[in-house]
Amino acid sequence: MAISCNQLSLSRGSRESLMKAVVTTGHGGYEKLEYRDVPIPIPGPGEVVLKVLAAGVNNTDVNTRLGWYSSSVQSGTNRLSTAGEGSPIEKGGWNSTTPFPLIQGTDCCGEVVLLGAGVTGPKAGTRVLVRPCMRVKGFSSPENIWMGSDFDGAFAQYLRVPAREVFEVCCEWSSIELATLPCAYGTAENMLERTGVGTSDHVLVTGASGGVGSAVVQLAKRRGARVTAVAGDTKTGSVRNLGADTVIPRGSDLCAELGGAGITVAIDNVAGENFGTILKIIARGGRYASSGAIAGPMVTLDMRDLYLRDLNLIGCTAWDEQVFPNLIGYIERGEIRPLVAQTFDLQEIAIAQQKFMQxxxxxxxxxxxPP
Known part of the structure; x- marks a missing residue:
C-alpha cells in the first residue's frame, strides 16, 4: 500500500518538506556545486519517490558540470577540468542544453516511499535500482534522456522517477555496493549487447581500471569471451583479478603487442590518440564500440582501415531494452561483483570528484x- 505525503510529513509549505541536495548551478568548476535545502519532490501520475540510500559518482557527472558534451570542447575531461573556465559553454549536455539548476547523480540505489496516481508497484519499502537511461519514445526510437543530466538525479535525499524505471533487486549486496552498478555496468552491458560478444570473441578493453572498463572485463568474461585489457601500471593486478586473460600496461605499443592477436571486438571509452591504432589491430569484419572519450573526442580515422577491412563502428548511448533486466539478473545470481573504492557524505561531493579525477x-x- 502506498504511503501518503502526510504520513511522511512531506506536505507543501511545512519545514519537513525540504531535503538536502547538491544543486549544480551551471557549467564550471566545483564552485557550481551547492549543498542546500530544496523541496522534496511529490510524485505525479505514473511516478514514484525514492529515499536515496546511496548514489554513485561517474564521469558523466563531471562531464555534464563541465559542459564537455558541447561540440565546442575538443579536449579530454581531465584537461578541461584543470584548465578553469573559459568562454561560456552552450549546448554542453547530453541532449543540447543542460537544464540548470540541476540535481545531478546518475546512479541510485533507493527505497520506494511514495507512489503516484495509477502506480501499483513496486510497493513502499522496496529496495530498487533506477535505470538512468530512459527511452522516452519507446525502444523502437533511439531518443533517450538521462537521469542527472536531463532531469534531477540522485545527489539528494529523495528522488522522483517514472515507476517503470525502477527495478527491485533481491540480493545480499549492501546499498553502497548496488549504487556502483547502474551507469557503469549498464553502459558496459549495452556495448557488449550491441557488439554481440560471445564465446568466440577476443575482446580488447581500454581504460579497464575505470568504472565502465572494469565492468566490461567482468561482463565480457561472463559471456565466455577472451579478454585483453589495457590499464595503468599500478592497476594491472587488480584488472587481472577481475578475470582479464591478458593485461597490457597503458602506454604500450598496441600494434606490437596485439597485431595479429585476433581481436574481434574493441570496447574503447578512451579514444584520443590511440583510436586509429585500435582500428588497425581489429581483425577483418570486427566491431568497435564506444560510449565515451576520456582521452579526448577528436580522433584520426584512416578510412581505409574502416572500409577495406569491413569494420563496424558502433556508438552506444541509448540502452537497449534487455540491458537493465540482464544486469538485475546477473546481480541476483551472483555472476558479477561490485567494486567500491571509497564512500563520502553527500556534502563532500567536491572532495569525491577531485579524488575521482585523480x-x-x-x-x-x-x-x-544524510538519513
Missing part, C-alpha cells in the same frame, strides 16, 4: 545522503 583509485566512489 584516477588513483580502483573501483567506484559512492555518496551517502
Amino acid at each position: 584516477k588513483r583509485h580502483f573501483g567506484n566512489f559512492v555518496l551517502i545522503p
Whole structure:
C-alpha cells in the first residue's frame, strides 16, 4: 500500500518538506556545486519517490558540470577540468542544453516511499535500482534522456522517477555496493549487447581500471569471451583479478603487442590518440564500440582501415531494452561483483570528484545522503 505525503510529513509549505541536495548551478568548476535545502519532490501520475540510500559518482557527472558534451570542447575531461573556465559553454549536455539548476547523480540505489496516481508497484519499502537511461519514445526510437543530466538525479535525499524505471533487486549486496552498478555496468552491458560478444570473441578493453572498463572485463568474461585489457601500471593486478586473460600496461605499443592477436571486438571509452591504432589491430569484419572519450573526442580515422577491412563502428548511448533486466539478473545470481573504492557524505561531493579525477583509485566512489 502506498504511503501518503502526510504520513511522511512531506506536505507543501511545512519545514519537513525540504531535503538536502547538491544543486549544480551551471557549467564550471566545483564552485557550481551547492549543498542546500530544496523541496522534496511529490510524485505525479505514473511516478514514484525514492529515499536515496546511496548514489554513485561517474564521469558523466563531471562531464555534464563541465559542459564537455558541447561540440565546442575538443579536449579530454581531465584537461578541461584543470584548465578553469573559459568562454561560456552552450549546448554542453547530453541532449543540447543542460537544464540548470540541476540535481545531478546518475546512479541510485533507493527505497520506494511514495507512489503516484495509477502506480501499483513496486510497493513502499522496496529496495530498487533506477535505470538512468530512459527511452522516452519507446525502444523502437533511439531518443533517450538521462537521469542527472536531463532531469534531477540522485545527489539528494529523495528522488522522483517514472515507476517503470525502477527495478527491485533481491540480493545480499549492501546499498553502497548496488549504487556502483547502474551507469557503469549498464553502459558496459549495452556495448557488449550491441557488439554481440560471445564465446568466440577476443575482446580488447581500454581504460579497464575505470568504472565502465572494469565492468566490461567482468561482463565480457561472463559471456565466455577472451579478454585483453589495457590499464595503468599500478592497476594491472587488480584488472587481472577481475578475470582479464591478458593485461597490457597503458602506454604500450598496441600494434606490437596485439597485431595479429585476433581481436574481434574493441570496447574503447578512451579514444584520443590511440583510436586509429585500435582500428588497425581489429581483425577483418570486427566491431568497435564506444560510449565515451576520456582521452579526448577528436580522433584520426584512416578510412581505409574502416572500409577495406569491413569494420563496424558502433556508438552506444541509448540502452537497449534487455540491458537493465540482464544486469538485475546477473546481480541476483551472483555472476558479477561490485567494486567500491571509497564512500563520502553527500556534502563532500567536491572532495569525491577531485579524488575521482585523480584516477588513483580502483573501483567506484559512492555518496551517502544524510538519513
